[in-house]
Amino acid sequence: MEIKGTENGIAAMAACYQRFDPAAYLQYNYTPPRADFERKDSIVPWKLACLHRAFTEGDVSGELLVDIGSGPTLYQVLSGCEVFKEVLLTDYLEVNRQELRRWLQDEGGCGLDWTPYLQHVCKLEGRRPSAWTEKAAKLRHVITDILPIDVHSAQPLAPDALPSAGADCLVSCFCLESVSPDLAAFTKALGHIRKLLRPGGHLLLIGALGESYYFGGPGVKIPVVPLNEAQVCASLNESGYNLIRLEVYTLPQDMRVGVDDVSGVFFVKAKKE
Ligand SMILES: C[S@@+](CC[C@H](N)C(=O)[O-])C[C@H]1O[C@@H](n2cnc3c(N)ncnc32)[C@H](O)[C@@H]1O
Numbered sequence: 001m002e003i004k005g006t007e008n009g010i011a012a013m014a015a016c017y018q019r020f021d022p023a024a025y026l027q028y029n030y031t032p033p034r035a036d037f038e039r040k041d042s043i044v045p046w047k048l049a050c051l052h053r054a055f056t057e058g059d060v061s062g063e064l065l066v067d068i069g070s071g072p073t074l075y076q077v078l079s080g081c082e083v084f085k086e087v088l089l090t091d092y093l094e095v096n097r098q099e100l101r102r103w104l105q106d107e108g109g110c111g112l113d114w115t116p117y118l119q120h121v122c123k124l125e126g127r128r129p130s131a132w133t134e135k136a137a138k139l140r141h142v143i144t145d146i147l148p149i150d151v152h153s154a155q156p157l158a159p160d161a162l163p164s165a166g167a168d169c170l171v172s173c174f175c176l177e178s179v180s181p182d183l184a185a186f187t188k189a190l191g192h193i194r195k196l197l198r199p200g201g202h203l204l205l206i207g208a209l210g211e212s213y214y215f216g217g218p219g220v221k222i223p224v225v226p227l228n229e230a231q232v233c234a235s236l237n238e239s240g241y242n243l244i245r246l247e248v249y250t251l252p253q254d255m256r257v258g259v260d261d262v263s264g265v266f267f268v269k270a271k272k273e
């Protein structure tokens with residue numbers, strides 16, 4: 001039984017997201033300076049390095065990787081697509097699922113050119129950057145569907161979306177804290193997605209630290225649950241995950257570009273025992 005406050009907060013959050021603008025969101029967060037592959041201290045290369053290490057250090061394996069709350073972005077699965085036979089992307093909004101389909105169907109008109117991302121991850125894998133076309137083809141081959149999801153539902157995906165054993169690995173970036181009205185809802189959502197994961201499966205979670213809002217488009221101010229590291233660890237523990245590693249990136253001044261008040265980014269590798 002959800003307390004009234006949280007229920008109203010979730011409904012208010014859903015209303016905010018009706019105004020989410022994928023193209024603006026991509027411009028705000030996935031272009032320089034936050035996505036500058038020439039800068040050692042840029043946020044996106046840091047995220048890609050965390051994901052590359054986590055997917056390739058040997059303990060993560062299986063058939064099915066599910067990305068929770070993909071939004072209009074693909075970077076989350078650029079390393080994972082080499083490890084898993086099948087990748088499912090998910091999002092709450094049709095506009096985001098549409099943006100992802102546009103890229104997958106290679107029909108042009110995408111909100112962002114993902115080539116520099118593909119080239120950067122190829123470099124992390126010790127491949128020549130020109131192998132990005134093979135990685136793009138691999139991605140288009142392993143991503144088998146783009147599904148609706150609601151992490152506030154006790155059953156976030158449709159009943160038949162996953163095999164009965166569940167996914168072998170979940171990845172989720174900037175979703176839970178950006179869609180939850182309070183810490184209790186954030187922790188509850190962690191518990192909901194845990195049910196999608198098989199025992200022994202891994203969760204790779206990237207999120208915002210100390211963020212209270214972000215702009216999901218011009219004038220679309222979306223509230224965020226401000227988290228610190230201790231709260232992230234406590235929520236993971238409370239919702240039944242074993243923490244393997246937590247890494248933190250602190251934003252340099254010039255990465256604070258006015259689209260949010262985020263002060264840091266966390267990367268978590270955890271396991272469902
Ligand atoms: C800040 S964006 C993150 C996008 C992307 N994962 C990234 O790393 O940039 C948050 C995403 O959560 C989605 N979302 C909103 N409400 C949701 C819900 N109840 N359940 C799951 N996803 C939701 C939004 O549509 C949006 O794409």
Ligand SMILES: O=[N+]([O-])c1ccc2c(c1)CN[C@@H](CO)C2
Pocket residue numbers: 029034043044174177178208211213214224260262
């Ligand atoms: O710097 N980044 O790579 C980056 C990417 C996405 C997002 C942020 C920062 C901070 N705000 C969140 C929404 O709560 C979304």
